[in-house]
Amino acid sequence: MSERGHEAGTVGKALNVLDQIAAFGRPVKFAELLESSEYPKATLYRLLQTLVQQGMIAHDATNGAYTLGVRLVRLAHQAWQTSSLAPVARPYLDALSLEIGETVHLAQLDHAQVLYVDKRNAAVPVEMYSQAGKVGPVYCTGVGKAMLAWSPLEAQSRIIEQQSYHKFTDQTLTTRRALRAELDAICSRGYAFDREEHEPGIICVALPILAQSGQVLGGLSVTSTTARHSLDSLAALVPHIKNTVSRIAEDAESWRFPEQIRERA
């Protein structure tokens, strides 16, 4: 059934096991993993041993449960700092959030999903699904649609195919056709809305973060509630957001290689 990770290689298998443990979202015993694993007992056992030895997972001796290890948290901190827009965008997010006073999200595309890499809460916070490191759907979030709309056609088609089109709310777009039309509209408008498509009462306006070359680096959204804003009043913020977005893009490009590093042996 599962089509992912069918490539051979010990490393791939070990990482699959990591994913599997992550998917449980709680400490798991060997037997539970074995049941949902495609690997035979001895193999799984050795993979787990290796991962424990490497510090990628921890094994609680008292109850025999495996959990993701701290080495992962450390690695990810570096990943977040190095390969995400977050560090570059941070001051701009701070400023935008302060001026607008609504929740601001910074996201990037991860395969066919939206990965939130940073967030600023509204002055009056609303409890909602999203945190840095979390993933969300592309087809019914503002940032997702904004990033998708400006993606190269090939990638766009692939991602459109891969969506699940679950109907979260009355407003959720649930067909590829509808999504394609929406993307066209977004392109000509220049920005994307989320019209309560993911959560009732939650709306947002989103813009892509584009490199000079046109490459999609990420997306930025301002989220609010129908109680506080209309789509029009969110649209009024677009010039402001556009300004932020282009400054982030500018910085991101120049920060790629901080200095030319040259050395000779």
Add this chain to the structure above:
Amino acid sequence: MSERGHEAGTVGKALNVLDQIAAFGRPVKFAELLESSEYPKATLYRLLQTLVQQGMIAHDATNGAYTLGVRLVRLAHQAWQTSSLAPVARPYLDALSLEIGETVHLAQLDHAQVLYVDKRNAAVPVEMYSQAGKVGPVYCTGVGKAMLAWSPLEAQSRIIEQQSYHKFTDQTLTTRRALRAELDAICSRGYAFDREEHEPGIICVALPILAQSGQVLGGLSVTSTTARHSLDSLAALVPHIKNTVSRIAEDAESWRFPEQIRERA
């Protein structure tokens, strides 16, 4: 020089390469990695290929640079949620930070280092691991010393041996002997201070988070400046912190296995 990761195994090697890329903290080219790598060209090349294929690192085609990938960020979010105290401690940190109005740190031991897993700033609350994920020294931080003081003797000795004892400030303890004496004092006092040992002007008071069994789960500290607090005025907060700490410990233990999961095939 580097003593870590000398165990054989492809998985170990691949993870070493990951660490190596992480250590650069910026996009790295193949040649740079090769130079600082213990593996031959072809081997390193294949390891990188595997990691790229697995989504653990990304390879920018235009400049040939490798960066840590987004799969890592996703995995780490799960790690943070599952295996750290952060999710359990969150409401308590919020409350404590609000009442005390000073910076609060939640930390755990990662080998011989302090890993910060959550933080509340005095003024601006930060959502997630923009700050969490950082590491710090054990021998000159409040949380580090607090956790070390209540660690099993064997682990304690090992960690004491592994410290670097860099003299950050005039107050830094720079000998194992001095650290051992300090740990004794902390044990009998019941909590640890940081007397400007890491940064001038920065002081803190820290308590360990202990399970029923006595096992060290983590540490909690309240940090301030010499301008705003004396050690005595920080010590006055101890009862408050102690209360928070024991409630976190309680919750952490009962949250280990939320429910008994039973199923038969």
Add this chain to the structure above:
DNA sequence: TAGGAAAGTTCCAAATAGTGAAACTTAGTT
């Protein structure tokens, strides 16, 4: 508390995946 079943661990010959020196291709100089 003995008996039994399930969970977890170890073994080892066969199979496979990993290794790395060297050859090769491509990109960047002079």
Add this chain to the structure above:
DNA sequence: AACTAAGTTTCACTATTTGGAACTTTCCTA
């Protein structure tokens, strides 16, 4: 065009991984 360095592929050799089965431990049940 000729040269040089960076990056990629090849392939015979080798070490690691594999997984069925046997073993040990743990935990339940009667």
